[in-house]
Amino acid sequence: MNPRKFFVVGALALTFLTTPSSSSAEMLRRISIDTLVMSSDLGVIARAVSADTTMTDGQVMTHTTFIIDEVLFGDSGAMVTVVTPGGVVRGGPIPFMVTTDGVPVFNADDKVVLLLTESSNGLHDITGFSQGHFPIRGEGLNAELVVEGSANPVPLNRFADMIRRLR
């Protein structure tokens, strides 16, 4: 059988996304946006560019690397790597996936606002588990960028202003 081929216009890498290793079974304490900001080390507007899933001592973690478009607060280089539990594991006799409810799903080229806490080795966790993750939908110079996760999307620049102000 000949493999079907998709010819996609544009950069192919931009279309990749994580398998929703998503859903970490996590019961959360609801954290206010003020507290999220104040308890984070870094706030960024960023774009997902690559991901790696590793299994160490049986623990499966996915490292997603983002190019930073804008630092809202904190110190950072041009990229930041975020660690989330779970992911797809291949290379053994049977491929499998580890899931936990509520883990953010990062698509390649997804633009997000992230409130992050530095963990170890320069890696970062999302503050408040998934609560410090705000997906951005919409693109283009003239398009209104919106941050979801609220009753109504808000323009990105307004959301970013709020975060800077809260800091």
Added chain:
Amino acid sequence: MFKHVIQIFIIVIVLVSQAEAQGVAGRSFSGIQYTDGAEPIEFPGLPIVFQEADRVPQLWDKRCAVLDYVFDSSFVPEGLDLDDVEAEIMAAFDAWNANPSSFIQFNFVGSQNIPETAFAASNFVNEISFVVFNGSARSLSSSFIGPADLIAGQDIDNDGDIDVFAPDGEDNNICQDIDGDGDTDFPAGLYAGGAIFDNDVVLNPEVDWSVNPEDGIDLRAVITHEFGHSHGLVHSYINQFSDIDSEEPTMNPFFSPDQASRRSLSEDDLAWSAYYYPEGSENEGLAAVQADEGDIAFDEAYDIIKGSVFQGDQPIVGAAVTAIISDGAEERRTVMTFSGKNKSLVVAGAEPIPQGFFSSISFPNPLDAIVNGDFELPVPAGSDVTIDIQSVDGTPYSPGRFSSLTGLASSLGQNNFPEEGYVAGFETAVEFAPDATSIVYAGTPTAEDIDFVLNDVSVVQNFTANPVQDLSNIPTSEVLVAAGTTTLAERFDRQAFIDQFVQGRFLTGTNILTTGTEQTVIPAFTEVSLVTGRLVPGSDGAEQVEIDRVWETNLDAIGQSGDLTPYTFASNLQFNLPLFIRLNNDPSLDLYVLITAEDVPVLDQETFGVAVQNGVMNGTAYRAVGGGSLTALHMDDAEEPDNLGRSLLIQLTFTQFGTPLIAHDHLP
């Protein structure tokens, strides 16, 4: 020109087998099952090949649904002792095991000092451990990317130990530690994608755990929740059972102030455990009814409502569909699910994924990820049920808290419609009374084709940029409803109504945020009214609202916790035209939504009462206390036009009627 399409759906009552019912992933995690016959897909220049895969329920296989758990006793946090922890684990297991219509079974086999394997995703030992991590409590499940054909003698995890055995009969065809080495071995055979083979629950010891709900975070309530995830269940969107019961299911995503209530399972929790693990779905074995053990067949305890959610011809995924059962004076939000089925393009084969590559790829047309908008709701047999749908739009919870369905809906912009109810015989895109008034089920086994068509509405809201809402951060000083009679009014410019009406849109309802409470207080708005009024100078010279006419009043309105609570104007067909004429002829009039509450206690910040907040724009919000005048609210932060984080959002919803009734040119 506006197109007016009426779609008619016929309700058919038929009996379906439970086997079919298990196929819908609405309230389960989603696993990966490569689509039958799907061809590999290459992207030129890339070293990996993809294949289409269905997102299927992630559940324990029937052969493995007796789950043995071990507690890792290597670390017990200060304040707890081992006996307490073990007792709480067993109590939480008992809560799930007591479900008479679910065959899944949790067994606690004891404590062992096994710190090296806590968290291990594929060691075939289900562990409960205290481990420091970024979070409070977590349940991690490992599942096969299927179909997985396990062959006798196979070492699945490459640890030198054989994990698959050849069953020598049906009695032996179950997951068990057949070689006595402490982990689970699997009978050979085919396992579907999404079949869970390992689950671990981890608890962060830095949390202030307690076995007493009054003294800290209640360990039992939290692990009962986590063991729900261990089934494969995702969070519930029910944020409040009714207008007189502000509790939530155990599978609600957030900690509850009333922790003890989460120790007991609600009908929502029980129904989904039973739906995915139905007693009576087999004639023999674990899934067969053991009457002497108190089992009740799923088919006897529950019936199923089936349907789809559409917007035009487009299936909608991730819509929260809720069954409401009327029990005398109380309408209870009883069981909910998320609509739809989706699929992914997943890396094919079993080879490792090259470094840096994501494990799946988006469809060139993102809508291709949607298979359908189907839902199934198991509801208690013999009740009268109405249902409604609402979008997972951030109120009360964000789409990321739930499943891949709600996440997909978010990325596609699908979860942005106003809440509406099912209206039998008139479930169309043009509903003028989109309230959940139709009983879709009344003691029959299955109600099928309960198909929602999203109402074609436009929304006018009191300001355009509502920010992230956060109920946990409301300063007491901004609780605007207190003891005595309080009326809050939000003004909408007359032109907002006129502009909608001349385009052929009828005002059919309003949505109000935040009406909610956080537990402990019964939310009670005695009235929600639509009025016309004008601003006049009061005796002190300050502006106040003079009410011109009341167009409709809803009594005893329900306030859901943190939700956009909808109120439908039942008489809209009568009042829209005269309302237009009145507003159009008198430029001094505007439209107001009035919300009245009686004797709501002012509580502290953590347990506030009916927290209607404002501070959006000076000149739009008014308040009357104790029957006095409606005078302007001037919040401290009202100078901030964004006023991020603290606001009362009110929306007016307009339903598309058809061809514009009056051309703009004819207006004065």
